[in-house]
Amino acid sequence: MNTTLQYILMIVMVLFVLTTIAAWLIWLERRMLAVWQNRSGPNRAGPFGLFIVVADTIKLFFKEDWIPPFADKTIFVIAPAIVAATVLMSFVVIPFAPGILIADLDIGLLFFLAMSSLGVYSIVLGGWASNNKYSLLGALRGASQMISYEVFMGLSLMGVVMLSGSFRLSDIVLAQKDCWFIVTQPVAFVVFLIAGIAETHRLPFDIPEAESELVAGFHSEYSGMKFGMFFIGEYLGVTLISAMLVTLFFGGWLGPAFLPPLVWFILKTFVFILFFILLRASLPRPRYDQLMEYGWKILLPVALLNLLITGGIVLMMNK
Amino acid sequence: MISLLRTIRLTFLHMFRKRETIPYPEEKVSLHPRWRGRIVLTRDPDMGERCVGCYLCAAACPVDCISLQATEDENGRRYPEFFRINFSRCIFCGYCEEACPTYAIQLMPDFEMAEYNRQDLVYEKEDLLINSQGKYPGYNYYKVAGIDAGIKGKGEGDNEEPPIDIHSLLP
Numbered sequence: 387m388n389t390t391l392q393y394i395l396m397i398v399m400v401l402f403v404l405t406t407i408a409a410w411l412i413w414l415e416r417r418m419l420a421v422w423q424n425r426s427g428p429n430r431a432g433p434f435g436l437f438i439v440v441a442d443t444i445k446l447f448f449k450e451d452w453i454p455p456f457a458d459k460t461i462f463v464i465a466p467a468i469v470a471a472t473v474l475m476s477f478v479v480i481p482f483a484p485g486i487l488i489a490d491l492d493i494g495l496l497f498f499l500a501m502s503s504l505g506v507y508s509i510v511l512g513g514w515a516s517n518n519k520y521s522l523l524g525a526l527r528g529a530s531q532m533i534s535y536e537v538f539m540g541l542s543l544m545g546v547v548m549l550s551g552s553f554r555l556s557d558i559v560l561a562q563k564d565c566w567f568i569v570t571q572p573v574a575f576v577v578f579l580i581a582g583i584a585e586t587h588r589l590p591f592d593i594p595e596a597e598s599e600l601v602a603g604f605h606s607e608y609s610g611m612k613f614g615m616f617f618i619g620e621y622l623g624v625t626l627i628s629a630m631l632v633t634l635f636f637g638g639w640l641g642p643a644f645l646p647p648l649v650w651f652i653l654k655t656f657v658f659i660l661f662f663i664l665l666r667a668s669l670p671r672p673r674y675d676q677l678m679e680y681g682w683k684i685l686l687p688v689a690l691l692n693l694l695i696t697g698g699i700v701l702m703m704n705k
Numbered sequence: 706m707i708s709l710l711r712t713i714r715l716t717f718l719h720m721f722r723k724r725e726t727i728p729y730p731e732e733k734v735s736l737h738p739r740w741r742g743r744i745v746l747t748r749d750p751d752m753g754e755r756c757v758g759c760y761l762c763a764a765a766c767p768v769d770c771i772s773l774q775a776t777e778d779e780n781g782r783r784y785p786e787f788f789r790i791n792f793s794r795c796i797f798c799g800y801c802e803e804a805c806p807t808y809a810i811q812l813m814p815d816f817e818m819a820e821y822n823r824q825d826l827v828y829e830k831e832d833l834l835i836n837s838q839g840k841y842p843g844y845n846y847y848k849v850a851g852i853d854a855g856i857k858g859k860g861e862g863d864n865e866e867p868p869i870d871i872h873s874l875l876p
Contacts, residue, residue: 422719426726668716669709 396488404477408621409439415621415663422667443614451610458515465512466605466612469505469619473626476501480629481556483639483647494555495547498630499540502585506532508619509587509594513604524603527674528594531584534681538689539581542574545696546634559638568635573692575635577685582631584677586623588662590669593677628658738840740814741799744790746830747811747839753856754834755809755846758785762801762810770794771801780855782847788830793823807846811839 413428413436420427428435453459479494481487491497506529513525547553549570550561558567568575584591595603605616632638632654639647641654672680727734736742749755758775776786801810820826838844847856848863860867 420726422716424719424722424725426724426728429728664713664717668713 393488396486400477400482400488401474404474404622404625405618407625408618409443410436411621411624411659412442412617413439414659415666418660418663419667422664446611446614449610451612454516454518454607456517457607458517461511461515462607463612465508465515466608466615466619467508468511469508470615470622472501472505472508473619473622476626477622477629479555480626480633481559481638482651484556486648487556490554490556492552492554495543495553495558498555499536499543502539502626503532503536505585505619505623506536508616509604512608512616513594516604516607518607520600520602521604521606524594524596524600524606527596527600528587528604531587531591531593531677531681534678535581535584535685538577538681538685539585541686541689541693542577542581543634544693545571545574548696548700555633555638559633559640562637562640566635566637566640571635571692571696573688574696575631577689577692578634579631580685582627583662583665584681586620586627586662588620588624589666590671591677592671593674596671598671624659624662625655628655628662631658736814736816738814740816741797741802741812743815743818744792744795744797744801744810744812744828744833745835745837745839746788746809746833747835747837747841749845749847750838750843751845751856752836753782753845753847754784755807755844756785756788757783757807757809757846759783759806761804761806765800765804767798767800768794768796778855781852782854782856785830788833790828790833791826792818792828793826808839808841808844809846813839 416438417427417435428438431437431441453462476498478488479491479497481490509528509532510525513521513523513528516522546558546567549567550558552558552561561567587594593603594600595605597603600606605613608616629651632651636654639651641647641650645653747755756773758773760773760775763769763771763773770791771789772791773788774786775783777783797812799812802812805811818826845856845863847854849865850856850862853859
C-alpha cells in the first residue's frame with residue numbers, strides 16, 4: 387500500500403515537473419533564439435517575460451477549437467493526444483537520480499525506442515485525418531523520416547548496451563562510473579544525437595512541418611489546444627532526447643559530490659536542451675532527399691561500423 | 706560539416722553582442738531633426754500665423770488628407786479659417802512641407818500619436834498650430850511679400866528699397 391502510494395506520488399510529481407518544464411521551454415526557446423539573434427526576446431509579461439507562457443496558454447484556450455468538416459473527426463482528435471502520451475510514457479524508464487524513477491524496467495532502452503517509434507503515429511494520423519494535401523505531405527515525410535532514423539538510433543545504442551551489458555537504464559548509468567560513454571562511444575553519440583534531432587523533428591530536421599514549404603505540415607489544420615498538444619509534445623520530445631543523451635552518454639546523475647545527483651541530471655539535460663535551441667538558431671533545413679540520403683548512406687554505415695568495432699573490442703577484452 | 710560547426714559557434718558567440726532591440730517606452734528612439742513625423746503649423750517671429758491659405762499643401766497631398774478654407778482679416782492678411790489634417794490618412798510623405806511657400810506647414814520628429822478612437826486622429830487648427838518657428842527661425846513671409854497686410858508699409862520690408870519719388874529728377 388505504502389509503495390503504491392509512493393509510486394503514484396512519484397508519477398504525479400514527474401508529470402507535473404515535465405509539463406511545467408515543457409511549457410516554460412516555450413519561453414526559454416524564444417528568449418534564447420532572441421539572445422542568439424541580437425534581440426532581447428519576450429521581456430514584458432512578468433519578470434524576464436516568464437508569464438508569456440501563461441498568456442500563450444490563455445490565448446490557445448480561447449482560440450476557436452475548430453475541426454474541419456472534411457476531416458476524420460475521431461482520429462483528428464486522438465492524434466495530438468498520442469504524441470504527448472507516448473513521449474510522457476518514455477519518461478517512465480528514465481532514471482532521474484538513484485531512487486527517483488518510476489519503473490526500472492530491465493528492457494528500459496527498448497521501451498524508450500518502442501515509445502518513440504509510436505510517436506510517429508500522431509504525425510501520420512494527424513496529417514492523414516486532416517484530409518489536406520499539405521498535411522498529408524508532411525505526414526508522409528514525417529513517417530519516412532522517423533522510421534528511417536529510428537533504425538540507426540537503435541543501432542547506435544547497441545554499442546552502449548554492449549559496453550554496459552544491460553538494457554536497464556540505471557545499469558547503463560552505473561556502468562559509466564569510471565568513464566562516460568561519450569569517451570568510449572563518440573561515434574554512437576554523434577549518430578544518436580542526429581537521429582534524436584530527426585526523431586523529435588526539430589530544426590534543422592523539421593521536415594514534416596517545414597513552414598516555408600508545407601504551411602505547417604502535419605498540423606496545418608489544427609488550432610487551439612489541439613495545436614498546443616503538438617507543441618507540448620515537441621518540447622517534451624526535446625526534453626526526452628536530452629535526458630536520454632545524458633543518461634546514455636554523459637553519466638546520467640553521476641557527477642562530483644558537491645551537488646546532489648538530481649541537480650547534476652537536470653543541469654546536464656538543460657545544457658542539451660540549450661544545444662537543441664542553438665541548432666534551431668543556426669542551421670538551415672536540408673532538402674528532403676538530402677535528409678534521407680544522409681541517413682541511409684552515411685549514418686547507417688557509420689552506425690553499423692561502430693557496432694562492429696565495439697563488438698570486436700568487447701570480444702577482445704573479454705578473452 | 707566543418708561549416709555547420711562554424712555556423713553553430715558563430716551563432717553562439719552572438720550571445721555576447723550588443724542587443725539591436727530598443728526597449729521602446731523605457732528607452733526612446735533618437736530621431737533625426739529632419740524626421741518626417743507629426744505635421745505642425747508654425748508661426749513667424751512675431752507670433753503671427755505663417756499659413757496664408759494658398760491650398761498648395763492640399764493640392765500636393767497624395768492622399769487628400771489636408772483640408773482648409775482661406776479667409777482674410779481686415780488688413781487683407783490671408784489666413785486659414787479652418788485647417789484640418791486627417792492623420793488616419795496621412796502617409797507622412799512631406800510633400801505638403803515641400804509645397805508650402807511660406808514655411809508654415811512642417812513635419813517634426815514625433816510619431817507618438819496613437820489614439821483609441823479614429824476620429825481623434827483628425828487634427829484641427831488649434832491642435833496643429835504651435836508657438837514656434839520650427840525649422841526656419843527668423844522668416845516672416847509678410848516682411849518680404851509684395852503686399853501690405855498690416856505688417857509693413859510700402860518699402861519697409863526686408864530687402865526692399867524705399868519707393869522712388871517718380872516726380873523728382875534728383876537721383
